[in-house]
Amino acid sequence: MSQQKIDIDIAQQGDFKVIKPTGDLDVYTVGSLRDAIGQMIEDGTTRVVVDLDAVPFMDSSGLGALMGGVRRLREAGGDLAIACTREQHLKLFTITGFGEGVSIAPTVEEAATGFRS
Amino acid sequence: MRLSLRQKLVGGFGTLLVLIVLLGWVTLSLFGSLRTVQRRVFDTALPRLVAVDEIIRSFTAQSAAIRGYLISTDVSLLEQYRTEVETAIEFEALLLERDPRGNERELLENLIEAGEEFQDLIDTDVLPLAEQGQRSQAFRVLGQEGNVLISRIELLGEQLRLVQDRVVADAENTLRSRQSQVLLTLALVIVGTFTAGLLLAILLPRRLARNLDALVRAARGIERGDFNQRIEIHSGDEVEELAVRFNAMQRGLKRLQQLALQDRELEIAATIQRNLLQRSIPESEGLHVVPIQRQANLVGGDWYDIERSGRCLSVIIGDASGKGIAAALMATVTLSSIRAERGMGAGPKRIIDRANKALLDATESDSFTTVLLVNVDPESRVARWFNMGHHAPFLLRPRVDGVEGTYLEGPSNRALGWFEDPGHEEGVVELQPGDRIVLFTDGFLEAKDPDGQLFGEDRLAEALVKLAPLDAANLGEQMVGEVERFAAGKLDDDLTMLIVELEAP
Numbered sequence: 085m086s087q088q089k090i091d092i093d094i095a096q097q098g099d100f101k102v103i104k105p106t107g108d109l110d111v112y113t114v115g116s117l118r119d120a121i122g123q124m125i126e127d128g129t130t131r132v133v134v135d136l137d138a139v140p141f142m143d144s145s146g147l148g149a150l151m152g153g154v155r156r157l158r159e160a161g162g163d164l165a166i167a168c169t170r171e172q173h174l175k176l177f178t179i180t181g182f183g184e185g186v187s188i189a190p191t192v193e194e195a196a197t198g199f200r201s
Numbered sequence: 202m203r204l205s206l207r208q209k210l211v212g213g214f215g216t217l218l219v220l221i222v223l224l225g226w227v228t229l230s231l232f233g234s235l236r237t238v239q240r241r242v243f244d245t246a247l248p249r250l251v252a253v254d255e256i257i258r259s260f261t262a263q264s265a266a267i268r269g270y271l272i273s274t275d276v277s278l279l280e281q282y283r284t285e286v287e288t289a290i291e292f293e294a295l296l297l298e299r300d301p302r303g304n305e306r307e308l309l310e311n312l313i314e315a316g317e318e319f320q321d322l323i324d325t326d327v328l329p330l331a332e333q334g335q336r337s338q339a340f341r342v343l344g345q346e347g348n349v350l351i352s353r354i355e356l357l358g359e360q361l362r363l364v365q366d367r368v369v370a371d372a373e374n375t376l377r378s379r380q381s382q383v384l385l386t387l388a389l390v391i392v393g394t395f396t397a398g399l400l401l402a403i404l405l406p407r408r409l410a411r412n413l414d415a416l417v418r419a420a421r422g423i424e425r426g427d428f429n430q431r432i433e434i435h436s437g438d439e440v441e442e443l444a445v446r447f448n449a450m451q452r453g454l455k456r457l458q459q460l461a462l463q464d465r466e467l468e469i470a471a472t473i474q475r476n477l478l479q480r481s482i483p484e485s486e487g488l489h490v491v492p493i494q495r496q497a498n499l500v501g502g503d504w505y506d507i508e509r510s511g512r513c514l515s516v517i518i519g520d521a522s523g524k525g526i527a528a529a530l531m532a533t534v535t536l537s538s539i540r541a542e543r544g545m546g547a548g549p550k551r552i553i554d555r556a557n558k559a560l561l562d563a564t565e566s567d568s569f570t571t572v573l574l575v576n577v578d579p580e581s582r583v584a585r586w587f588n589m590g591h592h593a594p595f596l597l598r599p600r601v602d603g604v605e606g607t608y609l610e611g612p613s614n615r616a617l618g619w620f621e622d623p624g625h626e627e628g629v630v631e632l633q634p635g636d637r638i639v640l641f642t643d644g645f646l647e648a649k650d651p652d653g654q655l656f657g658e659d660r661l662a663e664a665l666v667k668l669a670p671l672d673a674a675n676l677g678e679q680m681v682g683e684v685e686r687f688a689a690g691k692l693d694d695d696l697t698m699l700i701v702e703l704e705a706p
């Protein structure tokens with residue numbers, strides 16, 4: 085399965101970082117997101133908001149990578165929150181139960197208020 | 202420096218040609234040098250030697266002619282004397298023309314001076330005395346003063362001859378030395394040219410042959426299936442290029458071999474997965490299930506399992522996250538757990554819990570599996586389901602005026618493999634004869650058209666309703682066809698659909 089790159093913007097915002105992928109988040113591109121989260125943990129960042137505003141499509145691999153990010157960041161003492169307004173993703177979060185216990189909000193700022201302390 | 206094979210060959214033969222031209226030039230130069238030495242001997246030294254001899258002979262002849270004249274008063278002898286004087290002057294001039302240097306010039310000048318003194322003696326003393334009739338007195342003067350001068354002339358002539366002899370001897374020595382030099386130089390140039398030619402003839406083909414031999418050995422190794430050979434050739438020509446390509450080709454072949462191996466492994470995995478899927482689908486009276494599956498790859502994460510328990514059918518559809526081998530392994534783990542629990546007569550909740558536990562143990566948190574477990578009782582016409590993070594099933598219900606289609610949005614629990622407690626909320630629906638419950642995986646919803654638009658729930662619902670007049674098997678096939686057409690034949694995910702049909706009486 086060939087890996088493809090996806091554009092990922094990373095920005096510091098207050099005491100957390102925002103990861104903003106642009107493009108489909110699927111089995112082919114999810115490695116980039118996984119690597120970005122892994123690099124943040126290595127660099128000492130543990131509070132991350134993933135902004136899905138520029139992700140038109142996300143499959144189960146993308147959702148799995150988000151859950152993996154939640155677990156790894158929580159193990160490192162931090163958390164992962166989701167900024168998302170796309171109905172399709174929100175439905176996926178609801179159906180699978182991903183949304184339970186993970187802060188999901190329409191904006192980055194609102195999502196960040198839901199970080200587990 | 203990088204040189205092509207052609208450049209090397211042209212360069213090699215060009216060098217040889219230059220050496221041969223050099224050899225010719227050196228030979229000609231050396232022969233020219235010998236010729237110069239020879240010319241010096243023949244054109245300079247020998248004429249001088251002859252001239253010296255002639256001068257001495259001339260003065261001796263002058264002396265003899267005068268003596269004869271004094272004795273016989275023969276005028277012809279006086280003429281002979283004059284002729285000899287001219288001869289002496291002529292050869293003296295000849296010697297002076299050659300511009301002698303040092304001792305030779307000094308000796309020549311002394312000789313000329315002595316000759317002039319002799320001629321002066323003859324002209325001023327001897328001949329006047331003879332003409333006056335005093336021949337005895339003339340003889341005496343000639344005998345005393347003339348003989349002294351002739352002896353001096355002979356001595357000087359001898360010394361000059363010695364000088365010329367030395368010049369000739371030196372020239373001969375030079376000639377001999379030059380000859381040796383010529384021979385030595387010629388020998389060296391010939392040996393050098395031969396060696397250079399030999400080296401070119403041996404080394405160039407030898408290196409080429411050695412490099413080609415390395416390539417042949419590598420080719421034989423590849424024939425045996427050894428793709429790990431490293432060919433190191435730094436000849437800077439086409440052979441090095443060939444070796445570089447050869448190494449790249451080996452890497453390519455190795456990748457192909459690995460891919461072939463992976464394909465083989467995939468085929469084995471696919472066989473295992475096919476064997477895990479049910480070969481015969483259980484039925485119940487008035488109730489049957491039609492499975493339809495299109496895998497995008499050899500192996501995938503979609504699976505299903507159908508079991509009859511009494512008059513009820515328990516239908517499960519599952520979809521592991523991701524694709525390929527990893528998804529197939531997760532599917533195998535889940536399906537194995539479910540079969541094991543079913544074999545022990547476990548109920549739906551335990552089946553779900555055990556499958557969840559198996560996935561939690563076997564996978565990382567970025568993997569999960571959605572499961573939809575539906576129990577249908579054809580007698581009571583009740584369907585109960587546990588939706589574990591899966592898409593809601595679709596109900597097709599015949600109406601007088603057609604077919605009604607709705608998603609059964611019942612309670613949803615969590616996907617398996619993430620949480621210790623996935624939840625056990627149950628959905629229930631009362632069925633009517635002719636009802637069809639359609640279970641499907643996300644491949645149907647996430648199929649994309651060439652513009653990237655998703656097939657989605659609405660199109661699926663619409664298509665299912667449209668195809669509802671068909672029997673279940675055809676409905677499933679046509680549905681797959683619809684999605685394939687939508688995706689322009691480029692399906693990226695597996696399509697699995699189970700149509701549970703409660704037969705109409």
